Amino acid sequence: MLKIFTTQLTGIFNRIQEGEAQSIEDGARLLAQAVISDHSVYVYGKNELEGILKEAMYSSEPFPSVKVLPKNEENWPDFEMTDKVLMFCAGSADDEELKMAEKLYERGIGLVVVSPSGKDGAPIASFADVHIDSKLRMPLLPDEDGTRFGFPSLMVSLYIYHALSFTLKEILQEYQ
Template identity: 90%
Template sequence: MLKIFTTQLSGIFNRIQEGEASSIEDGARLLAQAVISDHSVYVYGKNELEGILKEALYSSEPFPSVKPLPQDEESWPAFQAADKVLMFCADSADEKELKMAEKLNEKGIGLVVASPSGKEGAPIASFADVHIDSKLKMPLLPDEDGTRFGFPSLMVGLYIYHALSFTLKEILQEYQ
C-alpha cells in the first residue's frame, strides 16, 4: 500500500507542478503586494487544513505578514484594502467556504484559493483572484470492497503552501 500511496501522491505533486505553476506564481505575486506594503496575509483552513496555518505561523520559516483568518465572519478583522487572504479548502463546493469567499470578494479583498476542481470546475474559484487546483478529488487508495481511502488534503495543501512560499521569497528578493 505504501508504494501505491507514494506513487499516487507523487503523481498529484507532479500534476500541480506542471499544471498550476502559473497560478502559483500569480498567487505569490498577489500575496507579495500585501507583504511589500506592510499589510497582512490572512490564512484560512478548516479541520485538518488548519495545519497549514500552524506551518505559516510557527515553522522555522514563517510566512511573512501572516495572521489567522477566523472561520466566522463576526470575528474577522477590519480589513485594509491591501490585505490578502489565502484559503485552503478540501472541497471547492463547501457552502460555508463559498460564503466566506463571496464575502471576501464583496469586500474587495484579494483572495488566493487552493482547492480541488471537479468536472464542473471549482465553484469557489469564481470568487477568487487566483485559484490553484489541488488536484486531490478523491481518496488515493482502493480498498478490497471497491471503496477508496487515503485523502491527504493536508499534505497536498502543504505542498501548495510551500510552492507559494518559495515563489513569494523569490519575488521579495527581486523587489529588494
C-alpha cells in the first residue's frame, strides 16, 4: 500500500510541477507585491489545511509578512490595497469559501487560491487573480470494495505552499 501511495503522490507532485509552474510563479509575484510594500499576506485554510497556517507562521522559515485571515468577515482587518490573500481549499471550494473569495474580490484584494479543478474547472477561480490547481481530485488508494481512501490534501497543499515560498524568496532576492 505504501508503494502505491508514494507512486500516486509523486504523480500528483509531478503534475503540479509540470502544469502549475507558471501559476505558482504568478502567485508568488502577486504575493511579493505585498511583501515588498511592507503590507500583509493573509493566509487562509480550514480544517486540515489549518496546518498551512502553522507552517507559514511558526516554521523555521516563516512566510514573509504573513498573518492569518479570520474565517468570519466581521473579524477581517481593514485591508490595504496592497495586502494579498493566499487561500487553500481541500475541495473545489465550498459555499463558505466561495462567498469569502467573492467578498475579497469585491473589495479588490489580490487573491491567490489553491484548490483542485474539477471537470468544469474551479468555480472559485473566477474570483482569484491566480488559481493554482492542486490536482488532488479524489482519494489516491483503491480499497478492496472499489471505494477509494487516502486524500492527502495537507501534504499536497504544503508542496504548493513551499513552491510559492521558494519562488517568492527568489523574487525578493532579485528585487534587492
